[in-house]
Amino acid sequence: MEPFLLQMPSTLPIQSSTASEGETDSLNSLMDRLLLNQKEPTPIGKVLVMKSGKVVLRMPSSAGSHVDFEIIKGIPTNFYQELVSAHPSRQDLHFLGQVNHKLIAVPDLD
8 A cells, every 4th residue: 555645724624612613723733632642543534435436534523513525636746755754752753655646635615
């Protein structure tokens, strides 16, 4: 399996329990809530493949609702990129492989 890059919007339309109505969370606060420093991976949603072939990332939101993001193929690039896993506290860096494919998560407004 080849590594790929999933580009998320910088602002997500997901309300936290402390956010007021109409307020959105930044990607940084979402990452903080997901506790990415845990040893076990934390899911952020489910990937659904529709009959039409459309791919959707469904992220849970407040009050049992959800937010859908359409996953589309990114524009191919002609420069070299590598995926790395960084652990600043341990001063660790692991190279996971070359990124040949990019996917973009676009809010599904339908």
